[in-house]
Structures are given as C-alpha cells and as structure tokens.
Amino acid sequence: MGRILKGEKPADHPMSKALIIGGSVGGLFAANMLRSIGWEATVFERNAEELTGRGAGISTHPQLRDVTRRLGIPFDDSMGIHIDTVVFLDHDGRCYDRRATVRLMSSWGRVFRSLRDRMPAGSYHLGKSLLRVEQDAGSVTAIFADGTHEHGDLLIGADGGRSTVRELFLPGQQPDYAGCVAWRAMLDERDVPPAIHEELFAHFTYCLPPGELFLAYPVPGRNNETQVGQRAYNIVWYRPTTPAQLADFCTDANGKQHGTSIPPPLLRPAIIAWSKAQARALVAPQAAEIFERDPRPFFQGIFDFISPQIVFGRVALLGDAAFLARPHPGAGTTKCAIDAECLADSIASLDLDAGLAKYQRLQGAFGTGLVRQGQRDGSYLTDQHKPREQRRNKDMSWDVDDLMGDHDGRSMQVKRILDESRRV
C-alpha cells in the first residue's frame, strides 16, 4: 500500500480523505473522530431517507460517554434516563424481587442525532449504495449503484452486520444465526396506563418466562425528549426461535421471503397478532399490556460474527460490519465509539498502514472478546433448542442473583474485555 506518512498530506489535496460507507452510529463515530484528527470524512448511506431509530433503546457504558465527550458532545442528562431500581415480575404480575442499580438508558436515535448534527453540510450523502471497491498504491475508490464514484485515501466499511464491504473482501463469510430473536416494542409515556406507569415506568423490569428473557425500561421519547411525560417505554423480549420460524416471520403477506430479516412494515399482521397473544400468555399482565398497545412490535434476529481480518489495504471494517455480537452486553454502540477512537488515534500517531495494522490488532481482539461474551450471556436462550438432557443445570431456569450480577457488571465486563485487548 502507498504510505501516507504521519503528518504528510498527498500532493493533490490538502487533507487526507476518508470515504465512510454506512451512515448509522458506526459511520458517524468514525466520521466525527477522523474529522477531529484533521481528516476530511464523508459518509455514504444507502437509505434514501434520513435514518430513524424507531425508538430502539440502548444501554450506555463509560467508554461511550468518554468518546462522545471527547468529540465535544455533552453527555448529560439529556442523553438518557437514569434508572435506580430493577424489578422482577412473575407471570401473574407480582413483584418477587427488587434491587438497586445504576443505569443510564439512552436510545439509538439520541446517540445518532448528536453525531449527525455535527456533520457539516455536504459531508453526509443519502441514497448512496456501495457496490464495489477498487484500490491501488495511492488511493481507494468507492463505486455506487447510481453509477457515481468517489476517491479517497481510506475507505471505512461501517455498513452493518450484512456489510457489503466485508462481503467484497471476505466473500461468503456471513453471520451465524444464534437461534433467537429479540421482539421490540415501544410506547410513548403518555400512552402508558396511569396505574402501570406508577408501578413500572421508572424501573428496569425483568420478566422471566421459561427459556426466555423479557426486559423493559424507559428511554428518551421519539424525538429524544427526556422530560417527564415525553419519554417512552421500551421492550426487548428475547425468544428462542428456530430457523424455520424465523424464515416464516420474514415472509411477507404476498409470500415473498426476505431472508433473515424483514422491513417492519412488511411484517404480516398475523405474526404481530401472534406475538401479542404470546405476550399475554407468557409475561406479567402489566408488561404484556405495554407490548400489546404498540401497534407495530417488530423483531430482530440475533447473529454472531467474528471477522478473521478487519483491514484490507486501504479498507477497514468498523462496528457491526467488523464484529457482530449478541446484544446482551449492550455494547454495540459503545463498540462503534471505541473502534472509531482506536482507528483515529492509530492513524494519527503512525503512518497509514502501520496505523491500520495497529487498529486491526487491538480492535480484532476487542471485537472477538465481545462476541464471545455475548455468546456466553446468550447461551441460556440458545441452549433451549437442545434436548433437555443435554442442557446444563444452569440453563434450566434463570437465577436472579446471576442475572443481577450480569446486569450490574456489564460496564466492568466491557472494561475487562477492552483491557485484555490492549494487552494483546
């Protein structure tokens, strides 16, 4: 690869230029972080319309806060909802355990907006679907489906778990389905019935139907509001689901099969009705009522992927494109931030190819560690597909102490995986 030495700029343009494929949180952390070290960074997003989060809630960790603040974005009370209590509800809706906790629950949309708003006009392009990448010793070129192309010094594939960029360099290597889906629902705070609001809204709620995991917690509202009355309540319900069931869920009303995911508006009404009936049958009535009141719950399949390589000449993978971890550690967005920071710091302090090699070494170890942690955390769910005699005792029922240990230990877990990756 042609070398861009530290501090040296190519003769024909004054700033080094990054082409970033994918305009979600990974692409935006990369763009903002590269801009902070003096690079020109332009984002190319496949969707023709501005991305929206559909309210999906996310956990936060200190590393997410630190990288966000480093970019000059305040990480204050407007970033999410503070939670100090966890409640466990049984099938009949009785609270059988209550513990103290410290969590800040944000939303994809809140993090996205804070990063997107910092991108200068003309540096974020919608409707740009990457088809191919070409590179030589001096530059890399992105070729888009609309027939246009762009040249740069570095191309970052931040195009998610089904990354086109990854497929170009690691053809045929696809994420593995973990045998479980996450149903998601959200209700605006004002639509939560008053009695349920009083009982649950402020808390992180667990319901533990056999073999499943149901979580609910408050998040910023649809337009990122954190004021009382304008927030939302978010549900994530992990359910073991066979590949055949998943294929059925991903078949629309016209019989078209969409693979392993389906755009939420195409989800068949019968599947939505079934999911609500399942909630009524399996989780505490007050939690089921919130799920049922969302007109459009949707689901996301859970996948694992470890990339054997995340740097290919002038091309680097980042975020879910590089490593797809099950969401139990709640660190996908935090990983995007850490990937972006590591990439920027590595190429700022070394020449480009040495910087990218360092990025691959450090984030390769971190990403692998996070995927392995997600597999351990999710084994209870996926092991439900095994015959009973092959399951470990631990996989027969949830232990509340174990669950609380994981719940409260998440940020320490992320820190441990990060620290270990820095010793590689």
Ligand SMILES: Cc1cc2nc3c(=O)[nH]c(=O)nc-3n(C[C@H](O)[C@H](O)[C@H](O)COP(=O)(O)OP(=O)(O)OC[C@H]3O[C@@H](n4cnc5c(N)ncnc54)[C@H](O)[C@@H]3O)c2cc1C
């Ligand atoms: C159920 C569930 C719960 C989760 N909970 C949490 C949590 O609590 N905390 C947390 O931090 N994370 C959580 N995550 C993970 C988090 O949402 C992801 O890790 C994060 O969104 C990854 O961001 P990304 O930018 O790498 O990829 P994505 O968000 O997938 O974005 C990829 C982007 O690339 C675009 N794109 C794709 N192909 C092309 C192409 N060819 N050309 C141009 N653009 C393209 C796509 O349109 C998309 O906008 C959860 C995930 C799931 C499924």
